[in-house]
Amino acid sequence: MQRAALLGIKKPFTEVIRANIGDAQAMGQQPITFLRQVMALCTYPNLLDSPSFPEDAKKRARRILQACGGNSLGSYSASQGVNCIREDVAAYISRRDGVPADPDNIYLTTGASDGITTILKILVSGGGKSRTGVMIPIPQYPLYSAVISELDAIQVNYYLDEENCWALNVNELRRAMQEARNHCDPKVLCIINPGNPTGQVQSRKCIEDVIHFAWEEKLFLLADEVYQDNVYSPDCRFHSFKKVLYEMGPEYSSNVELASFHSTSKGYMGECGYRGGYMEVINLHPEIKGQLVKLLSVRLCPPVSGQAAMDIVVNPPAPGEESFEQFRREKESVLGNLATKAKLTEDLFNEVPGIHCNPLQGAMYAFPRIFIPSKAVEAAQAHKMAPDMFYCMKLLEETGICVVPGSGFGQREGTYHFRMTILPPVEKLKTVLRKVKDFHIKFLEQYA
Amino acid sequence: MQRAALLGIKKPFTEVIRANIGDAQAMGQQPITFLRQVMALCTYPNLLDSPSFPEDAKKRARRILQACGGNSLGSYSASQGVNCIREDVAAYISRRDGVPADPDNIYLTTGASDGITTILKILVSGGGKSRTGVMIPIPQYPLYSAVISELDAIQVNYYLDEENCWALNVNELRRAMQEARNHCDPKVLCIINPGNPTGQVQSRKCIEDVIHFAWEEKLFLLADEVYQDNVYSPDCRFHSFKKVLYEMGPEYSSNVELASFHSTSKGYMGECGYRGGYMEVINLHPEIKGQLVKLLSVRLCPPVSGQAAMDIVVNPPAPGEESFEQFRREKESVLGNLATKAKLTEDLFNEVPGIHCNPLQGAMYAFPRIFIPSKAVEAAQAHKMAPDMFYCMKLLEETGICVVPGSGFGQREGTYHFRMTILPPVEKLKTVLRKVKDFHIKFLEQYA
Incomplete structure (x- = not known):
């Protein structure tokens, strides 16, 4: 102004x-009642005796609290996040993708931004001869350019195809890669699907192409999938990179390194303020994993209230439960x-x-x-x-x-x-x- | 294990x-009831109609919610933090120190660690000829050494005097400084008071000496004061660096750059899991301030629930209020x-x-x-x-x-x-x- x-x-x-x-709630979107009920119960466990809260919300709250130090949201969690919440995230991913997910590969984060920043920091600090290139879509969400610049890495632009509804074309990835090779060492490929700011939903075929490209070029895939619940076109479906990777067979699923991100902030929950999120990492090199654990432990833990919110995002009321209809x-x-x-x-x-x-x-x-x-x-x-x-x-x-x-x-x-x-x-x-x-x-x- | x-x-x-x-609550310390009541009310505002919550808690919750986008903890706040909470922090500091505090100088953070990391990142990235030196006590809290190493800055050790109850001796600061000048450019002086891991409480005289030293050497002071409510020895009192700085007169209070940190995690609240904190910055160079604002805006905002917890830490029930006695x-x-x-x-x-x-x-x-x-x-x-x-x-x-x-x-x-x-x-x-x-x-x- x-x-x-x-x-x-x-x-x-x-x-x-x-x-x-x-920021959905700032524009008047109401919180999902069940999520806030569970959060209130976790915050002030005296309410567990109150008849005004449904039993399924109490059950969720008890489960979360039992996994917290001193049964309290006020204790630090493990740096990687509360165990049972990581289990719930893994169960969610397994249901979503029809392929297994391991809680050990789940890291709860302070929103998706924190996860993206953390993993980029580790991937970029490899310390080779030339600077690390990070491929990002153009248009992109500016977190990427900002973090790449902070980390003194090289931003490698690939352009989305506006004439083709902002689709990602693998030939454009190839072009960007070849050009970049002249002045840096491209190691990471970032994808935002569904797209921010562009709103496209990637086709399954396109995701396969991207995964094949990453496999060929030994790129670390970074899939920003925070809008996975926000698909509106009847012709489109969200396909997770993880799912497609596994469906492409073991040559891909045991080799391509992938980190994917989700958040409490978007979807239909819109809980931006809680700063909850997770990342799932696949095929992470043990040395990189060691660095990740070290970096996270210095930062203590993500906000436990945001972790609890993430739990409800991945584990909402199921059919038959008291709160399901609402x-x-x-x-x-x-x-x-x-x-x-x-x-x-x-x-x-x-x-x-x-x-x-x-x-x-x-x-x-x-x-x-x-x-x-x-x-x-x-x-x-x-x-x-x-x-x-x-x-x-x-x-x-x-x-x-x-x-x-x-x-x-x-x-x-x-x-x-x-x-x-x-x-x-x-x-x-x-x-x-x-x-x-x-x-x-x-x-x-x-x-x- | x-x-x-x-x-x-x-x-x-x-x-x-x-x-x-x-982690106090993990060891069985119970949360302060009032804090959790306000947090529960903010989380699930339907409870504002419940007769089982005291009016002063409801008043606090309403005030916080009115300052949140969409009256919800689920909205992003400004990157610097919710306005009214920054006002409450400033009022707290003014009461504590008897000198004015400006809400514009208050930044809410994701715990103190986040504030310390952020400010160090900016101070170190100055880009002079030689690398930036950051003076830290030995023994120190390992966040400092980890961040300094991450930022590729130089750790400059000054030793606390174990024989003298871990006191900080300004001659030791001088020694460390002189040695460091040979291989780096010392720009920042970190103090932890009360001490972690050493548990000493700095005397007023010692704080004056340190401030004078920082003024002489044009050092940026970084005062980690998260244990300000944890003073046990009857002979000791907590003196904030801000207060002593102002009491030393305008030559100091208008020149010495200071960032001080507080947190929801320690004190008597022990709310580690909420990751709430603030920093107050004094005499920050406008250019540095610009960088700070930019860096914070990329990170969106600290968890709003943690900000609300911070509000109660700085604005607990006052004598005469319904919840005061408890x-x-x-x-x-x-x-x-x-x-x-x-x-x-x-x-x-x-x-x-x-x-x-x-x-x-x-x-x-x-x-x-x-x-x-x-x-x-x-x-x-x-x-x-x-x-x-x-x-x-x-x-x-x-x-x-x-x-x-x-x-x-x-x-x-x-x-x-x-x-x-x-x-x-x-x-x-x-x-x-x-x-x-x-x-x-x-x-x-x-x-x-």
Whole structure:
């Protein structure tokens, strides 16, 4: 807002709508009751005697507390996380993928960001002759570029195919790899599926191709799968890298190194504030594993309350349990709403001349491509801003809608985008989309 | 336990007593009721209608929730932390020190470890000609050495004076500084007060000397004050670096850069699992502050539940409030117990021939010096272990008592120590001390 104020324009809106961050509950999404009941019981075990809490929630809480030091969320857990929660995560993965998962390979984390940062730190610090290259999609979630830069590694960009609904093309991986080999040692390949900011859901075939490529090139695969529950297109399904890896047979499943990430923050729970997450690591070299354990133990442990939240994400009420019906209703309501808003956003953006928006197959963002006239590009340069930053600042100034310019995520030279969440309630989202439309048309006229 | 098993000795005990980690609730300390009540109310706001929760707890919970996005602990907070909690921290510091504190200088963190790691990362990445030196006490809490090594900075040891109850002598700081100047650029001075693992409480005079030294040498002061509520010796008082800095006058208070740290994990609350903490930074260079904000924003935010716990640590029930009496009783019971155990531990250790233990003025550890006969030193070498590691492994093997060898913290060459918490309940602690005594006497005989 400070930079906006610098532009010296009056503010013709009454409310700032923060469509810039994937924070569902901040936009009014209600927590899943069961999760909060279990968390309250764990927090204040006196409530275990209260008749106002369902028995299945009490059962979950007792199980978690029994695995905590002193039966309390206030004790440190093992650095890797509470045992029974890691077991629940492994059981969840086994159910999801139909292939076994080992609790020993599960590490609970302080949100997915923490897991990604930690594993990248270890993979990059190998200390070879040339610097380590880390391949990331463009557009990407900026955690990746920030961590790579912090670690003094080399960011190797591969471009997602906007014309093909942001698909990942393995030939583009090859191109990026070959170029990178001239100046660094590419060791890690990061994938975000479903995509952030791009919202695509990778096909099974594409995941196979990527795994084969990683196997060929001996790359460590890093699969950011925090949006695994956020799939809206009826033609799309989430396939985990772990599952596909195992289904490709032992040559792959016993050789390709993989870390995959999940979180309490997204899905239908939207519990960002608890900073819960896990990573599963497969085929980790024993030496790397040793370093990982050492690094984690210095950091003591992830927040135990976030671990407990993660437990409920992977172990929600099952059919037949007392809380199941309410849980099912709440879950379907959140996901149904998101699916409606995904379609609505795509449709309304595509009605606007000069905006093109790929289908929002998953995740919780639109990443429309916007046409910025050359006069606006010049005006932006005069303000020493990227053109899409200039656009987003004007949008904020004139409508109060806060979105993130595409340049924050990376995009093909000469193209412009912004990322907008689909998290505002339906009616508010309609208002947002109408305001963006009016703004965009006015913007095109102004800089024609 | 695995290494112990390698020694191939049978285990003549029925229980492992983990006196190796400062985890109060894991050793049976009960949470402070008020803190957990507020946390439960924040977690599951339906409880705000329940008559079984006191009004002052509800008031606190409402205040916290109103400051959270969507009135929920499940939303991200600002990276620096929830505004009203930073205000409460600032108010606490002002009350504690009698000098003003600015909420803008408060950063909520994922425990103190996270704050220390973050600020060190920024201070070390200055990028001068020679590598950055970070002065740390020996013995130290191993987070410091680990982070310094991770950041590729230089660890500059200054030795605490065991003969003088682990006091910090400014002449020793000077010596360490002069030596370090030959091979690095010392920029940061870390102090742990009350001391971990050493349990001393710094005198006001000593703090003044240290501040004057930092002012002279333009060092960034890093004051780890997580044990500020854990002072047991009637002759000792906790003085914060911030307070002394301000009382020394504007020449100091407007120039010396200081970051101080506090946590939910220690004190009388002992809420380790929530990973709550804060740091206050004074006189931070605007450029450094900019880097700090950038680094924090990549990490999203500290767990909001931990932030809420921190709020109660700094803003407990006040006299006249409904919950005050119970809170006062619980607090006094925890701290009274710790004081009893501190004295008991000192006294019983000093009855053992070959063990010398300084007074446990504060914190929650004993760090006794142990005599290890030369035959035992040789035996340790044969096992490729540090002598005190050998001692601690034998202690574990023979008694089930788990303590940490002094070599993990650093100690003067040729001296040996271990760190033991005073957290087991009184009767169990007596048993522990008796067992250590018997073990030590036997050990001396065995290796005479």
